[in-house]
Amino acid sequence: MLPTPDTSHVPYERVYEPAEDSFLLLDTLSSASETQYLHETFSPDASSSSPSPKAIPFVVELGTGSGVVLAFITAHAKTLFGTNQILTAGVDMNAFACRATIKTVEKAQADSVAEAGGNEKPHGLYLGSVMGDLAAPLRNHSVDVLVFNPPYVPTSEMPSRPETFTEDLPSKTSFDDDSYLLSLSYAGGRDGMETTDRLIDALPEILSPRGCAYILLCAQNKPEQVKARIQTFGSEWRAVTVGSSGKTAGWEKLQIVRIWRDISP
Amino acid sequence: MKVLSLNFLTCAVKACKSSSDSYPLHPQDAELVQDEIELNPDMLINVLPRLDWTALRTTSSELGFPALPEQAPTAEELQADEKMIRDLHHLLLETQISEGKLVCANCGHQYAVKEGIANFLLPSHLV
Ligand SMILES: C[S@@+](CC[C@H](N)C(=O)[O-])C[C@H]1O[C@@H](n2cnc3c(N)ncnc32)[C@H](O)[C@@H]1O
Numbered sequence: 001m002l003p004t005p006d007t008s009h010v011p012y013e014r015v016y017e018p019a020e021d022s023f024l025l026l027d028t029l030s031s032a033s034e035t036q037y038l039h040e041t042f043s044p045d046a047s048s049s050s051p052s053p054k055a056i057p058f059v060v061e062l063g064t065g066s067g068v069v070l071a072f073i074t075a076h077a078k079t080l081f082g083t084n085q086i087l088t089a090g091v092d093m094n095a096f097a098c099r100a101t102i103k104t105v106e107k108a109q110a111d112s113v114a115e116a117g118g119n120e121k122p123h124g125l126y127l128g129s130v131m132g133d134l135a136a137p138l139r140n141h142s143v144d145v146l147v148f149n150p151p152y153v154p155t156s157e158m159p160s161r162p163e164t165f166t167e168d169l170p171s172k173t174s175f176d177d178d179s180y181l182l183s184l185s186y187a188g189g190r191d192g193m194e195t196t197d198r199l200i201d202a203l204p205e206i207l208s209p210r211g212c213a214y215i216l217l218c219a220q221n222k223p224e225q226v227k228a229r230i231q232t233f234g235s236e237w238r239a240v241t242v243g244s245s246g247k248t249a250g251w252e253k254l255q256i257v258r259i260w261r262d263i264s265p
Numbered sequence: 266m267k268v269l270s271l272n273f274l275t276c277a278v279k280a281c282k283s284s285s286d287s288y289p290l291h292p293q294d295a296e297l298v299q300d301e302i303e304l305n306p307d308m309l310i311n312v313l314p315r316l317d318w319t320a321l322r323t324t325s326s327e328l329g330f331p332a333l334p335e336q337a338p339t340a341e342e343l344q345a346d347e348k349m350i351r352d353l354h355h356l357l358l359e360t361q362i363s364e365g366k367l368v369c370a371n372c373g374h375q376y377a378v379k380e381g382i383a384n385f386l387l388p389s390h391l392v
Contacts (some may be wrong), residue, residue, distance in 0.1 A: 046310065055309075055311070055314045055315050056311045056312055058273065058315070058316055063332075071370035084308075084370050085307070085308050085311050087269070087312070087315075089270060089273065091385075094388060095382065095384070098382045099380060099382065102381065102382075116346065121303070121305075125269075125308070125358065127266065127267045127269055127270040128266030128267055128270050128272070128361075128381060129382060130266065130270075130274070130380070130382060130383045130384070130385055131274070131382060131383070131384040131385060131386055132277060132384075132386060133277070133383035133385070133386060133387070136277035136279075136385060136387075137277050138273060138274065138275065139273055139274070139275045139288065140275075140282065142273050
């Protein structure tokens with residue numbers, strides 16, 4: 001088991017606290033089958049069908065919250081990708097989440113270096129975090145690995161910004177501001193899918209040709225329909241459940257779907 | 266945010282994405298901080314094919330760094346040029362933008378940078 005990043009500095013009254021969904025992402029990304037996939041797709045020395053050296057992958061997490069997932073990926077790059085040569089970056093609508101993520105990544109990197117004890121650095125290169133709506137700030141077709149634990153809980157409406165709210169790292173937040181920021185982390189609107197649906201629609205533009213996305217879904221999101229919809233993007237598109245938790249009566253409460261284009265000849 | 270991130274960022278306004286003026290964003294009133302990071306020539310050589318060199322040249326000169334050559338070096342050229350490796354390492358990896366603005370040359374929108382975090386959330390009339 002790889003160590004979970006320390007998030008003890010994160011203000012949980014306004015930033016999502018790592019929970020079962022976060023840990024399912026960590027477990028899935030570090031599972032034998034996914035590290036094998038990531039090694040084969042992105043590690044420069046993996047023996048593969050493509051003879052050309054592989055360009056260094058750009059890994060982006062949307063909705064980083066505390067930064068626990070992005071810090072895990074960055075700190076354990078060597079284990080997950082077979083190389084410390086990865087670039088990582090985070091996006092969140094919540095300024096406090098971006099600030100928390102910077103710190104979480106920094107700590108996790110330092111811990112991974114201490115653990116490796118003077119050998120080659122195990123961690124990747126974190127470029128930073130920006131505030132934004134999904135992948136809007138990113139150049140099209142630039143993302144090689146996209147990770148998203150979205151606001152997935154079905155709610156009657158999407159959060160609306162309080163009148164008084166200023167999104168720029170305010171020094172103080174009111175109770176209303178904090179409840180707004182926390183509602184961003186879970187409230188998914190209709191079927192819990194309003195934000196995730198927007199992201200899925202944009203995937204063909206966001207992902208590089210070799211790119212993949214790991215997206216967390218809950219049972220109420222109707223995962224089978226979501227996967228079927230992705231397959232309508234084209235015959236090369238794949239959407240496969242690669243991790244799940246909380247199985248009751250044949251239903252997974254939470255699952256991680258990997259989405260990619262199968263372009264092998 | 267590291268200077269290298271500017272190579273991946275663009276204007277968040279949908280209508281700007283198709284305009285070549287929306288990339289790269291132009292730093293203004295940028296305050297820079299320098300970290301010290303161990304030099305990893307291998308890493309830089311592998312980052313090279315990912316870079317949009319023209320955009321990087323613009324960013325570099327706008328931040329007041331010495332001019333980069335017009336053409337991107339090849340991996341072999343970079344490997345042989347220790348000074349260029351150091352310069353790129355310093356610019357891309359050690360330099361962070363901590364405060365300032367990033368401006369889109371197409372729509373003129375200014376994205377504020379505070380505490381090293383750029384804010385790409387758009388006011389509702391631009392979404
Ligand atoms: C369920 S939390 C996940 C947090 C963290 N990644 C984890 O796994 O513990 C969802 C996160 O997405 C962010 N978020 C919600 N809508 C977003 C959007 N449209 N664009 C970017 N981030 C968003 C929230 O602020 C919150 O931090």
